[in-house]
Amino acid sequence: MDLDISYIEPLLDEWLEELQLIIKVQEKLIKSTDEFYMPYIAVPIPIVNAIYKITEYLHLERDIRYITIHLYDKFMCNYFWEMYKKTDGTQSSWSQICKSISSHSILYLMSCLQLAYKMNSHLNNLKIPQVLGILQRLDKKSVFKTIGFRMPLYTPLNCIEILLAATGLKDTPRMQELTIDLLDLFYLQRKKLYSHLQCLIQGYIARTIEEKRSLMALESNVLFLGASVILCGTFFLYVKSETIDVIAIKLSQLVDIKVNNIWDMANILLTMAIQE
Known part of the structure; x- marks a missing residue:
């Protein structure tokens, strides 16, 4: 998704509004009692590492x-x-x-990878030899049906690109590379990040069902993630503190999240990035 600000600037408000609607639907699903969705519960670090290695290899x-x-x-x-x-x-x-699902997990993973590839590419399909014949055993229709025939319209990376354009940071040297690296780190440290964030926001680990669902809603908010990654990226560019304050406020307005929450998440991510 290569955003040319001269062409897409009139669309930014519309895109952000659409994203807000998608996020509200997601939050409603998380808070529902007759559905089950816990963001990132199925993608622990070993799964994320596997996806990273496969996509890098291919x-x-x-x-x-x-x-x-x-x-x-x-x-x-x-x-x-x-x-x-x-x-x-x-x-x-x-x-x-659990045993049955676990035994087929790699097949489901590769099926999701192929669906992701097809969504992202209008040129060539991912060939079976590229994944060592694994896809021969997959039933993509089953996976597609189970996720409700819906593909993600916006990934966290897309959200970051939109927010970079909306804040005027798109052409800032090294900014795009920094945000991508920070996004990769986020997925590898996600559980620890949100655990620390929860303590900063609430002062303690969530106890009630309502508190846990509120945290899950925040975890599923890709705009919040994108804003936090961008703010963290500015820390590495030696931007003046006054300018960073302005950027943080702008991001808060764009994603409709408290500016303090964005600051907290960005600082936690910064600490983890330095420790890497």
Whole structure:
């Protein structure tokens, strides 16, 4: 997604408004009692590492890895929920389902990767030999059906690009490279990041169901993630503190998130980036 500000500037408000609507629908799903979705629950660090290594080996664009993460996470949550509703509630039946899903996880992952590739490319399909024949055993229709026939319209990387354009930072030297590297780090340290963020915002680990759902809603907000990554990126560019304050306020207005929350997330990400 290569954004030319001269062409897309009139569309920025519309894109951001659409993203806000998508995020509100996501938050409603998380807070629903008759559905099951816990953001990122199905993509622990080993899965993220696997996706990174596969996309690097196949020389695929960065955006494909983020689409794959989204699809796999969504599919596994929906699939677990479907299976859960069919169980008799016994430990043995649930263990059997977990074992079955686990044994097919790599196939589901590769199916999500192929769907992500097809969404991101209008040229060539991902060839079976490229993934060592694994895709021969996949049922992409099953995966696509389970995620509700919906593909992610905007990945975190897309959100970052939109916010960079909206804040006038798109052409800032090294900014795009920095934000991509920080986004990669986020996925590898996501659990730790949000755990620290929760303590900063609430002063303690979430106890009630409502508190946990509020945190999950924040975790699923890709605009919040994008704003935090961008603000963190400015720290590495030795931008004047007064300018960073202005950028933070602008980002807060664009994504409709408290500026303090964006500052907190950006600072946590900065600390982890320095430690890497």
